[in-house]
Amino acid sequence: MPKPQKDNFSTKVVSIANQKGGVGKTTTAINLGAALAISGKKTLIIDFDPQGNASTGLGVDARSRTITMYDVLVDEVPIDQSIVKTGVNNLYLAPSSTDLSSADVELIGDRGRILRLKRSILDAKFQALGIEYIIIDCPPSLNLLTLNALAASNSVLVPLQCEFFALEGLSQLMLTVREIRESLNKSLVFEGIVLTMHDKRNNLSGQVEQDVRENLGGLVYETVVPRNVRLSEAPSFGMPGILYDKAGRGSIAYRRLAAEFVRREHSKKPTKPLELLENE
Numbered sequence: 538m539p540k541p542q543k544d545n546f547s548t549k550v551v552s553i554a555n556q557k558g559g560v561g562k563t564t565t566a567i568n569l570g571a572a573l574a575i576s577g578k579k580t581l582i583i584d585f586d587p588q589g590n591a592s593t594g595l596g597v598d599a600r601s602r603t604i605t606m607y608d609v610l611v612d613e614v615p616i617d618q619s620i621v622k623t624g625v626n627n628l629y630l631a632p633s634s635t636d637l638s639s640a641d642v643e644l645i646g647d648r649g650r651i652l653r654l655k656r657s658i659l660d661a662k663f664q665a666l667g668i669e670y671i672i673i674d675c676p677p678s679l680n681l682l683t684l685n686a687l688a689a690s691n692s693v694l695v696p697l698q699c700e701f702f703a704l705e706g707l708s709q710l711m712l713t714v715r716e717i718r719e720s721l722n723k724s725l726v727f728e729g730i731v732l733t734m735h736d737k738r739n740n741l742s743g744q745v746e747q748d749v750r751e752n753l754g755g756l757v758y759e760t761v762v763p764r765n766v767r768l769s770e771a772p773s774f775g776m777p778g779i780l781y782d783k784a785g786r787g788s789i790a791y792r793r794l795a796a797e798f799v800r801r802e803h804s805k806k807p808t809k810p811l812e813l814l815e816n817e
């Protein structure tokens with residue numbers, strides 16, 4: 538566990554969500570988390586996907602995971618007991634396990650099941666432990682796990698892959714966020730939308746970018762993550778892309794994204810109201 542520190546800051550919880558599969562959620566969680574950690578901000582990545590890609594990608598393989606998010610969610614083991622150090626200074630991980638896929642069935646009788654993660658995070662007093670950011674890597678579904686993540690978060694960051702149908706499903710996610718806001722978590726906002734796997738040699742990527750910017754305006758980060766093979770190789774070495782290939786294009790983009798993410802927090806740039814998005 539990280540040593541407690543007395544600095545006066547709050548812990549921000551950000552869900553990385555999109556119910557579409559393979560759009561770059563895990564790659565963004567790992568590399569944004571690592572970039573924040575490297576810049577000196579203690580960051581915890583919660584791997585909330587039974588696939589466990591964030592855990593593996595950070596070098597924590599299935600055999601070495603003792604207490605996982607399954608134990609936290611289903612058996613109410615304190616989340617701080619699940620946390621492990623990663624190979625990156627200031628970056629911690631709460632690992633996942635495949636059992637997590639049965640959590641929705643196991644918790645069916647619990648009326649408070651959507652708030653389990655939130656309660657666990659509040660109980661852990663991360664602020665006192667010096668954790669500045671908690672990044673939750675969500676599964677590709679709007680299931681109980683994603684609802685728990687949204688209910689526990691201050692904001693949601695959505696990766697969109699630069700491909701045809703990029704916006705497909707986004708209105709469903711917007712509606713879900715709105716429902717959570719109206720019921721369980723009034724302060725939930727959109728952190729931003731990041732375009733991923735952009736291929737500048739492909740006209741379609743440019744068209745998708747233009748289309749997304751026209752529709753979603755200021756919500757979309759200026760930083761665009763390029764398609765970059767180094768980012769996809771890195772997880773098999775158990776390390777974030779930004780360290781696997783420090784000078785690579787993917788690495789530069791994720792460092793820029795982290796800088797933009799922090800900059801935006803301090804600016805009051807208006808983002809497009811949710812209602813406009815929901816009507817599209």
Ligand SMILES: Nc1ncnc2c1ncn2[C@@H]1O[C@H](COP(=O)(O)OP(=O)(O)OP(=O)(O)O)[C@@H](O)[C@H]1O
Nearest residue numbers: 558559560561562563564677734763764765768769
């Ligand atoms: N910018 C990129 N350039 C090249 N490959 C990438 C990039 N981003 C992600 N990938 C690769 O694309 C695949 C899907 O990415 P990732 O696992 O991050 O998506 P995901 O949204 O988390 O997927 P899932 O929905 O299954 O959880 C992975 O093999 C990953 O290595």
Ligand SMILES: [Mg+2]
Nearest residue numbers: 562563586590
């Ligand atoms: Mg993933």
